[in-house]
Amino acid sequence: MAALAITSCASKATDQAAADDFDYTVDRFADIEVLRYKVPDFEKLTPQQRILIYYLTEAALTGRDILWDQNGKYNLAIRDLIENVYKSYDGDRESKDFKALETYLKQIEFANGIHHHYSMDKFTPAFSREFLAENVAKLPADKQPENVDTLYEVIFNPSIMAKRVNQAEGQDLIATSANNLYEGVTQAEVEKFYNALKDTTDATPVSWGLNTRVVKENGKIVEQTYKVGGLYSDAITRIVDLLGKASQYAENDTQRGVINKLIEFYTTGNLKSFDDYSIAWVGDTDSKVDFINGFIESYGDPLGMTGAFESIVNFKNEEASHRTELISGNAEWFEQNSPVDPRFRKDKVKGVTAKVITAAILAGDSYPATPIGINLPNANWIRAAHGSKSVTLENITQAYDEASHGNGFNEEFVIDKETSDLMDKYLFITDNLHTDLHECLGHASGRLLPGVDPDALKAHGSTLEEARADLFALYYLADPKLLELGLLDNPDAYKAEYYKYILNGLMTQLMRIEPGKDVEEAHMRNRQLISAWVFEKGKADNVIEMVKRDGKTYIKINDYAKLRDLFGQLLAEVQRIKSEGDYEAGRDLVETYAVKVDPQLHKEVLDRYATLDIAPYKGFVNPVYTPVTDKDGNITDVNITYGEDYLPQVLRYSEQYRTLPANSK
Template identity: 55%
Template sequence: MSDSSFAYTDERFADLQMLRYRLAGFSNLSLSQKKYVFFLSKATLVGRDITTDQFGEFNLLIRKTLEAVYTDEAVDRTTADFKGMEVYLKRVWFSNGIHHHYGCEKFVPEFSEAWFRKVVAALPRDVWERVGYTSADALLAVLCPVIFDPAVQPKRVNQAAGEDLVATSACNFYRGVSQQEAERFYAERRDPEAGDEQPSWGLNSKLVRCDGRLEEELYRTGGLYGAAIKQIVYWLKKAAEVAENDQQRKVIGLLVDYYETGDLRLFDQYSIEWLKEQEGMVDFINGFIEVYGDPLGLKGSWEGLVEYKDMVATRRTETISAHAQWFEDHSPVDPRFRKPQVKGVTAHVICAAMLGGDEYPASAIGINLPNADWIRARYGSKSVTIGNLTEAYNQAARGNGFDDEFVIDEPTRTSVDRYGDVCDDLHTDLHECLGHGSGQLLPGVASDALKSYGSTIEEARADLFGLYYIADAELVRLGLVPDAKAYESQYYTYMMNGLMTQLVRIKPGHQIEEAHMRNRALIAHWCLEHGKNVVELVKRNGKTYVKINDYPALRTLFAQLLAEIQRIKSEGDYEAGKTLVERYAVKVDPVLHEEVLARYRKLNLAPYKGFINPWMKPVEDADGNIIDIELDYTEGYAHQMLRYSREYGLL
């Protein structure tokens, strides 16, 4: 799918590399399908400000002020302070706020507070008036401590054991509420008559203290974020007019009803009907979905994704989903925790057409929804592997020297080079399509029983499912891997990442916070401890490497850990989950960390990647009717971000 005329890599700054992704096959869509993609894309972009505000109370205010400085022609753009501010602003755009999108720590500004005060004071008066302040001094009194004082809001999501995770997290999901109060509030919301079919309480609201009482501010038209949600609804209705079938129109209608009321039961109905829609070429995600941004794992960050099927690559995921019951029946977990009947598991490889909210600029490469365990159990799940984003990552990684530096020897490098892309894609498919959809909770176990450890345990469960099965002979028989040795490339790179190379994303002295990183560390360190003759860290020429001595035995370790992780999930064993995470997933060896960072610096690579969206431009005839949608891949990062702020700055 490579195209020599298409530039995958673009601008680089801080620890970030911007990439572009191609919409292969878009020109083959019908006009109606292109319009459907376009209108859904508008509904994806108008929610941008919601995510930014959810990630921090002052994020929008800071972004708007920095943009005013950045675009003010009177500001000297040649100074070191301006250049430092420019990088800071680009990071704010990338992370939807002032905290790192992955590590969640607050950015350290590389410009002085004195310079910032001077340039803001010199801005036209309407700048601070537009954001609700009567003077520059009043605005600066709010902004400067948040930007420059490292003690103010240091973490967007704090996961440190023993602390009040709500009070010490800067995310904007709570106001005047303690962790204990929030957990009690939502425990009391459970509806006894709903049994196991509980709505995802708290998913679409901010919990605040008002006149001494705890109240929810719902995200809906006429409520919190109403101006942006109203525009989401407008574009969803436009999309419904050109939808491919009646089921798509039904899905959009339910989503609109949910946005207009904030009723989580409607969101569940929407999710069920969304699962049933399988015939259309085009699909989308739009809403308050993933809960990684909330330390309690309750509140959904807003995100959007528009997609269309890659029919050739989808044959791989269809093969997996068609055999879902076999995988479930042969899982190495206690039979009590297996699903007796796997329902509605579907999977596709898709092309992302537009990314928004918590999926932009950094995006997942695989998604499995819905998240509600009871809906998965009764109705199934939809999984997607985002093929054109994976393609962009792979193209950007060609010949970058990473494997030469960190993979132990030439035979292992040859294996990774030969099988790596295939097995990475397959592990993602197994993780999303089957891993998240596997297993079941025992009766009476609440879906949030693992509390702040739930996200890490769930990601570990899905990863282990994929790791266990990627080595299975059944995958060779199904033609999903080329031979019985291919899985070894995935085992090696996974263990190398979990034990060593993901540390390039951690600052010296910090612990691991992000759920996916914790998951990989948990699996890798548990296997290292329990398989001393299976996998080890060795020194060669003064450098540390991962050495795997027995690949089949490593698979046995993955099976043992999967069985325990599934037990913890199924039984809601909070203490066991906490013990696993705190023992294996959090701490960083400072000596190894320093070594890995030094070796990585020599490669001059950016540890994080994100994407610039294509610019969709409608082509109209003389009467104003859309006759085509053109794709422009030339827009620069800063231009796109400033344009989005102008066109979609709704809050």
């Protein structure tokens, strides 16, 4: 494929030609489809802004090895092993074993490790141990791991490191999880360790465990801190250097201060410094270029404490941000009209800002699979005292939308043409509005009662937090306020999102689950919890029913107004659970509605999906940024190209951004 380039001097005609020729689909393997996304209006940024983006993208990609190591202690060594065999293989590249090795390589690159990014189950190679060993033996001595037999056992023995994150109720979630966030400790020991550190009277608690690996040394539990001079020092030192270069091109002093605060956190590992950085980041609302970089989301930790390395570099989509600015500008109205108990609402909503962004790079835990919206910071007290920032990645949602045209989903699963037509007309905008409301107001809404531990919901915290934000968005998506604000032009438009959400939560997301397995990923549990709860509670009024036609099950929503009321009731209960730290009620809600799967319905969904050519999971390759330099080697501008394919990109990343040694022991 010819590379498509847009530079600072590109004309609109050139830009349009590039857009007309843009091919979103890059690769397809296993249960994955890899896409590419556009970065519209990059050429309209100033050279200073483009250079700032370049250094921030370099800092983002430099953290790649950190995530791989967080996800599993043998991941980097296995990545080296498989990549080296793949690149040096001199046999028949169309053979069954080699094609299976290629697929396995693509899978682990996509998942940033040997476990599926969503199910958390370990990948099962379709090539033999003998095939791999035969080709490893052909590698040069410096390419052979110190203890290759250990790696073979990890790769091929299904009982070893079987699941990266285990959420099964009643088990030791640390001992049974294969991530590399803990070593030699039990769940009870870790919980006791952090409970001893927490001060329940502290109104501004740090995010304990956010940037540490917890291990036992000489019988004592200690934290290994991610910082310069600590764990992951080589990678973090390079990130700090690149952030320092980025700060020289900051748009203003506020943005420069944000970058410098992040450097301080990376240098010291001090969690108070991270809070200072988060407060400064929330306060920077004037810069066009923005970024997240650090240890952020904790879905990869069974206890929901340690943040995975993640980074997204972006710039504001001025036109599309009008809708999010309208929403955030009315945050006080939404909070005070929420169906939750007034005791659990914020007395005053502070600093809620939202914008639609154009993603320029995806990295760490946001690559290749990425969120479509973000709301940060995660600390409840910072949200209450200083506010939060919400973003919707519209060039990513646009790529998803473009790639899904004509895939046959509506014809197979939607109950009638009237509903299908409504979805065709309004689903893109209502989907984006759902994301806006979820990120901008849902996560930012409500408050904890004084003295409630932010980690009180433990392993179920992530699921319930996502449910809380989704319910807030669903409830308000049907509110006349959105029509009043001009965000929707049809009072029935919300029904497109309601139908898609219930269909997904009760049925179609099951295509991501293997037969006989439970629902485990937090976002999937959230969606099933909401959908199954409203389905059950609405039975008396026949709000939702499952209709059989020609042996196929369809979702039929009979009363959208009552469905909205049910969303409000569940929102009130989930907010109460969070505000009071009611672990038992939260656990019961999750275990009752979010985990178990109807095997007959599951089989039906899988069989119907098999007739379509739709990959359950999608992710992205990044554009390539190339600096333009003068005769003295100084960067004067940056070009963007879109032609790089999936395997060439991840293999290049493994070479260009290698920062950490492999652990083969």
